[in-house]
Amino acid sequence: MKQRARWTTWFLMLLLSSVALQPRTAWAEPVVIKFATLAPEGTPWMNIMEDMNREVQDKSAGQVAFRFYAGGVAGDERDVIRKIRINQLHGGALSGFGLGDVLSEIRVLELPLLFQGAAEADHVTTALFEHFSAGFAQKGFILLALQESGVVYLFSKEPIRTKADMARSKMWSWQGDPLPQAMFQAYGIAPVPLSLPNVLPSLQSGLIDACYGTPLTLLALQWFTKVKYRTSLAMTHVMGALMVSETLWRQLTPEQQTLVRDTVRKYNVKAATTMRQYDVKALTLLQNTAGIETIDVAEDEVTRLHHISAQMRQDFTGKLYPQALLDRVLALRDAYRQKQP
Secondary structure, three states: OHHHHHHHHHHHHHHHHHHHOOOHHHOOOOEEEEEEOOOOOOOHHHHHHHHHHHHHHHHOOOOEEEEEEOOOOOOOHHHHHHHHHOOOOOEEEEEHHHHHHHOHHHHHHHOOOOOOOHHHHHHHHHHOHHHHHHHHHHOOEEEEEEEEEEEEEEEEOOOOOOHHHHHHOOEEEEOOOHHHHHHHHHHOOOOEEEOHHHHHHHHHHOOOOEEEEOHHHHHHOOHHHHOOEEEOOOOEEEEEEEEEEHHHHOOOOHHHHHHHHHHHHHHHHHHHHHHHHHHHHHHHHHHHOOOOEEEOOOHHHHHHHHHHHHHHHHHOEOOOEOHHHHHHHHHHHHHHHHHOO
8 A cells, every 4th residue: 555655646736737847838827928119009000019019929828918108198218118117017119218227328329310211220220230239238128129210300389490480489308308309409499308198298388489300290199289380300309219128038938939029020011111101191281281391401501400410429429329339320420421323
């Protein structure tokens, strides 16, 4: 009897050991990635993200899924970063403002008048992806995708053509963001710092009479209803990224990590292409349907702004990014330009 009991014990131990050695995905609870974004529900970008989520769920047999908190319900980008750090959220879709809160040097990609088009921005961003990925990893974040996300223009209630027009404007600046704050001050504008949700009511009340953003942003956030003019000069190219916490990343098996990374990058390419198409459509809609007039900037003023912007790049050296990174960005950009017909 004792020998039978001993064999039974050994058999149970062997059985339990074999269970413990089973692949993690067969036994673990599903991983739900809590993911925040300012993009409203029902927008083209969110529709693509939902498609991405369905593919991740299908290919992981339901073991990995995204849960989106859209439309800013999780707070602004600084709130999202804070919640990721305390594990209330696992990731987010962030603009340069939020990204810079984690890794300031990434703002080098959003310097004013740096790029002449999305293709230039894409070339530099792709070349530096691994560099920035390593930087975010040191801060406890996994960078899944990084891309140019649209052209930023000035929109206003009164035309902005000259230095004097700029000086008279009451321009919104995203509260806490050092880049537009410094840019506007250098251009001779006294910016009015406000959080994102306060822009529309401040345009309504007259606290501000000008703002900046991509055409799609103006439509999505309804700012277009309170402005009449768009300055034709593209001020900068906004960057966007998708990232998750390293804490969340470690909960995934290597196979799941590969699945999430590859799927996010696949849909990010689709999203970037789609959003650029919608941005063009949004600009057309703003001009032809909303009646927003395009204002050309005087040639001497364009020259002045380029000169100031070049000086700004040096002023931020050692504050937001090292000189070596700025030099690399400019070298990549200039090399790309030289190859263009």
